[in-house]
Amino acid sequence: MKNSNNMWHAKGIWLKGNTHTHTTNSDGACTSGETASEYKRHGYDFVFLTDHDKRTVPDETIRKPLLIPAEEIALSYKGYGYHFVCLGLKKEWAAGSCRSPVQVLARARREGVFIVQAHPYWCGLPSHKCVYQGGLTCPGVEVYNKVCDRMIAKGYSSVHWDDLLDAGYRILGFAVDDAHLRSDIAGGWIMVKARNRTPAAILSAIRNGSFYSSQGPEIKSIVIRGREIKITCSPVTRINFITNRASGSSIAAATPRLKEALWTVSKGATYARIELVGASGKMAWSNPIYLSH
Ligand SMILES: [Zn+2]
Numbered sequence: 154m155k156n157s158n159n160m161w162h163a164k165g166i167w168l169k170g171n172t173h174t175h176t177t178n179s180d181g182a183c184t185s186g187e188t189a190s191e192y193k194r195h196g197y198d199f200v201f202l203t204d205h206d207k208r209t210v211p212d213e214t215i216r217k218p219l220l221i222p223a224e225e226i227a228l229s230y231k232g233y234g235y236h237f238v239c240l241g242l243k244k245e246w247a248a249g250s251c252r253s254p255v256q257v258l259a260r261a262r263r264e265g266v267f268i269v270q271a272h273p274y275w276c277g278l279p280s281h282k283c284v285y286q287g288g289l290t291c292p293g294v295e296v297y298n299k300v301c302d303r304m305i306a307k308g309y310s311s312v313h314w315d316d317l318l319d320a321g322y323r324i325l326g327f328a329v330d331d332a333h334l335r336s337d338i339a340g341g342w343i344m345v346k347a348r349n350r351t352p353a354a355i356l357s358a359i360r361n362g363s364f365y366s367s368q369g370p371e372i373k374s375i376v377i378r379g380r381e382i383k384i385t386c387s388p389v390t391r392i393n394f395i396t397n398r399a400s401g402s403s404i405a406a407a408t409p410r411l412k413e414a415l416w417t418v419s420k421g422a423t424y425a426r427i428e429l430v431g432a433s434g435k436m437a438w439s440n441p442i443y444l445s446h
């Protein structure tokens with residue numbers, strides 16, 4: 154996977170979307186029509202419908218936001234529960250059709266499906282349990298999941314993400330609603346830079362890491378020169394540069410007035426990612442920037 158940070162200057166359009174949503178077709182409270190109107194109210198461009206073990210195909214009269222059929226599957230394996238969000242599948246994956254995480258990843262590879270490791274903190278998974286037989290990992294992980302935060306205060310899986318990045322795995326981070334109730338909507342989203350407004354272009358941008366995650370703050374640009382990283386953003390109170398082990402940097406202000414920061418990544422670090430903290434603690438997350446030694 155390449156660094157995704159050329160996206161700031163690449164041609165394309167910014168689209169706001171959610172990659173984890175339930176409807177009344179599984180345990181969600183809203184129909185796909187109600188889901189669409191609520192997300193439309195919040196300015197979303199696309200929403201992946203990820204009902205449990207069901208590929209929900211929305212009413213084709215719904216035009217905005219774009220509703221894209223997807224699925225969430227869950228399985229128990231060697232004493233742990235795993236949930237996987239499957240984006241880009243063309244047909245339904247029946248309940249029980251995959252018996253282990255490795256079977257999920259093998260099927261995804263065969264069928265061109267993009268898998269996100271859903272809410273590992275909520276699942277109670279230690280980070281090393283997100284690395285599967287043969288050193289396989291999901292290409293994405295949910296760094297923030299609104300419903301897991303609302304229900305049991307285990308919504309943030311950034312330690313899992315950093316453990317995997319530090320070990321050399323290249324994984325993209327997603328903020329999601331995992332919406333079950335109407336009140337879960339617009340808690341965390343991704344901003345995708347896509348070539349156009351079609352499911353194929355959105356999926357392609359996601360695969361390429363051409364997106365960042367947010368609960369509110371906006372990342373305006375990231376410029377990388379060698380090991381120097383400069384970010385510009387909407388006004389925030391804190392800008393964190395996160396990298397391997399005990400290195401990194403954090404800049405803070407008493408009020409939301411930071412609009413840029415520059416940091417040189419220490420030698421030996423293999424990756425860096427940036428977190429913003431804005432008003433009321435709302436966060437944003439860049440995807441990782443990979444560095445050569
Ligand atoms: Zn789940």
Ligand SMILES: [Zn+2]
Nearest residue numbers: 173175225331
């Ligand atoms: Zn879910």
